Amino acid sequence: MSDHISGPRALSDPIADITDVYAFPSPEDPGRLVLVLNTLPMAKPTDLFSAGLLYRFRLRPLAPEASEGPGWGFAPGAEEVVLDCVFDRPEHVTDPTTGRPGHAQTGSCISPLGERVSFRVNDENGGAGSGMRVFAGVRWDPFIMDARAALATIATRKLAFTESGSIFLDGKNVLSIVVEIDTGALPGWTLVGVVAETLTRGEFNVRIERVGRPEVKNMMLAPKDFDQVNRDLEIRDLYNMEDVFRPGESYAGAFRARLDANLAFWDGLDGKQDWPVAEGDSHPLTDLVLADYLVVDVTKPYVEQGSFLEIELAARRGEPHETSGGRTLNDDVMDTIFTLLVNAGRGPTIRDGVDAATRPGTVTFPYLATPNPNPPEPPEHH
Template sequence: MSDHIDGPRQIGDPSADLTDLFAFTTSENPARMVIAACVFPSAGTTAMFSNAVDYAFAIRRVSVAGLGDAAKFEPGEEEIRLSCRFDNLKRSTAAADPVQGGMCILPDGRTLPIVVNDEKGTSTPDGVFRVFAGLRSDPFYLAWLVPGVRKGPNLLLHDNVLSIVIEFDATRVLDPGRGSLFGVIAETVPLRPDVIGQKPPRIDWVGRPEQTNIRLGNSEAGPIDLRDLWNQQTPFAIATDLKPVFRERLKASLANWDMRDGVADWTPTALAANVNVFLDDFLLFDIAKPITDTSHLEIEKSAIGGRAHQTGGGRAVNANVIDILMTWLINRDREFIRGGATAATKPGTNTFPYLAAPNAELQAVAYSVDLAAPPDAVWALIGGFDPGWHPLVAKVEMKGSGVGQLRTIETIDGKQIIERLDEVDPSARFYRYTSLSGIPASNYTGMLGIKPKGDGSVVEWRSQFLPDNQPDIVVKAIVSALLKTGLDSLKQRFGGAK
């Protein structure tokens, strides 16, 4: 998720929040091009594409307009555009889950139907285009803790995203005989008529990874958040009167990143050239040259270095883009630096739809505490499914009794959690429940049990779930706080086992 949550519009509609953009040729046939975009950060199993948004790719032929200190890329006026639009969910059969359909509008105006999550995708009769849309494992990984330059775990482990993947015959669609260097962007725009001649406000767009959050969103480079203003710009045509604003932010941000290791690697002229190149934000790729996991940004770097590029640039699914970028910003490739992870949760594949299948493994959190009190004394307090004993609970409303009983919990920070009792065995001092709402997870099951241990008892509290609309690391932190705080309070009340 190299572009996620970078403005209020994206926060308001995560299904339109673009997180990543890819452009690469297939390993089986270099004449086949793939462009892919991801939306909906930390998508849950029920995530769906918006039926009010145009998910579009725009490709333009690009020329090298300067090298070295005058490095610049100039996009042409002609635009190759592909758009995907989606319908409401529809029930297919009485037993099946609802299905979302849609269509892809091709550059020549033809439409190609889409069935979301159909891994085979849909192809045009002539085989020129093939399209997939659906839930996939997030191909991005971020293992840096910022501010500062500190290695950490993959902060997106087990995350999923919604993805759109379009594979096509590059010769037929791009006509590389007229030039093989291209720039591509992805954007999300509301589907509604123009209002008094004004186009609807763009929700999001993305070119190169981390243009907004790492470069423009660097708070150490300026106090004003420019990311939402940037997202309202027209790709390939940044507003002339705003260019100085963005240029100064990019310049200050690069200078700041350069000194994160205490060494100045960017000269003023090279820094200015870098800003000039990255101000016009589009993902560059050259279909006449190899696009690999390591070719990302090579075209831009070569231009700034005053030489012709040797690779196809682009961005392959398994490219380590964050470490490539951090190395470039901090030490201008003097020494490659790595974060705390070397791969995404699941590697991409060499076959359609290239992004790995979604993560569906239940995540687990478990804690236990040894108490001095006997099991019956502890069960008398916590075995009734009423969590009023928990220090994070401000108020509880109980409905019903026995299996099926509901508890509505208001936490001390004002949040509401609703849970249902699914199984209870007083003789075994155990109950199992399901969280219905209030925790950003699906398939959430909790289990609380007490067993004798020596002269006292041990309380075990476990939960398993799928993260939903929040990163796995965030959901685990929320659940861990609930479980651990509750068990710690029992130790204070009953005393720990000796």
């Protein structure tokens, strides 16, 4: 699920629902950073982007946060690079091969240097200019997890993963935006925090969704039964409203109570406590989760597997990190997340039984695999 269908508003307006966010050095050019925003769960091959939305990447430089003991903290700087992408209303066209009527769409993104780069939706070559390359269109959904087993784990209070898991609705599509920028547009930056957002388009922009790391909302914030403070509160839409780089205080206590309770549940699934809680039952992972942006070292090269959370975990140990961090398309991040939640990395890997996508991402632009022309039909309640 990653961030698929992550709250009432995402369910009611799936066109604005961000399913996943990725950030990694380009495998083709180490001097470039690749940013991916996937939206619209279970997209049809003919689906197009909304002309009423603003699709946004936000990047800020990060510096290690001073702390007396082990910590996760990276303090975001005040400087920010914003990459906004918008789309025109679809045009009626006729397929020159089949003669059938259809639709085409044009989009554009503003580069870090302020240039507007235009492109045609579903054009494999995308658009380029001013140190930036952009693709937008329907692609194979790269997210991998045995979602049914994860939900069964929460429902039964027992680990429900098996050796051979299955990807929920394998072969589903998403609408994807891929932006590749020269790292020279981030002068002097080494560690970068990355978050993606969908907002209403116009003079007044209202944030609909924001996503950094996977499964924060669905696996860590959604379950209510363990939270004795706000047990009846659907909290995910409130979470989307918060600016991750400038969090407010109004709902901070509610977010912390929910995370402290749910993270303790995950920790106890192996029958022991691997994350000792602090005074007031504060869970050590809560601060990491609330700093909900991908952490990327733009000076290090692309690594296919094992970079997700590597920078944060190294910081916790007080050691230098070794990889670019961030999140790549083919990294099996859910095994990393479940292992961190359940045994703090001190025990065996907690596998969900799914190790790779049926159609993995590639190492050439636009990186995501071509879409499924006959995607599975979603359940009726979706």
